[in-house]
Amino acid sequence: MDIRTRERTFSVSEVADRVGLTTYTLRWYEQEGLVAPVGRDSAGRRRYTQQDMDWLHLLTRLRRTGMPVRDMRRYVELARQGDETLGARRKLFEEHRDRVLRQMAELTEDLKILDFKIDAYRRMENGH
Structure with missing residues (x-):
């Protein structure tokens, strides 16, 4: 959970499982600027919000349809x-x-x- 917003957040592996991408691909999307910089926890690990996941779902659909x-x-x-x-x-x-x-x-x-x-x-x- 993000202490600042009290919003539930998700690890890279959780998002990869839910969205159907590899952790490598998630990081690539971020490096390519397709995803806004993802928040980090106090240990520096990426923490995705539901909004981040929704965005990734859209991107995966666009990609799957050949965009x-x-x-x-x-x-x-x-x-x-x-x-x-x-x-x-x-x-x-x-x-x-x-x-x-x-x-x-x-x-x-x-x-x-x-x-x-x-x-x-x-x-x-x-x-x-």
């Missing part, structure tokens, strides 16, 4: 500038959403081919 790190950095820069960048952040997400939708459509077509081949092999195995 390039440069776009993630751009988003972080815009978010730190405040509400005057809401439109730019929305546009960045809309562009990324369009890429994700195109990728999903391509994967749907790829899945159809796989299903066709699986069905064909099943029929051949059964003598049809």
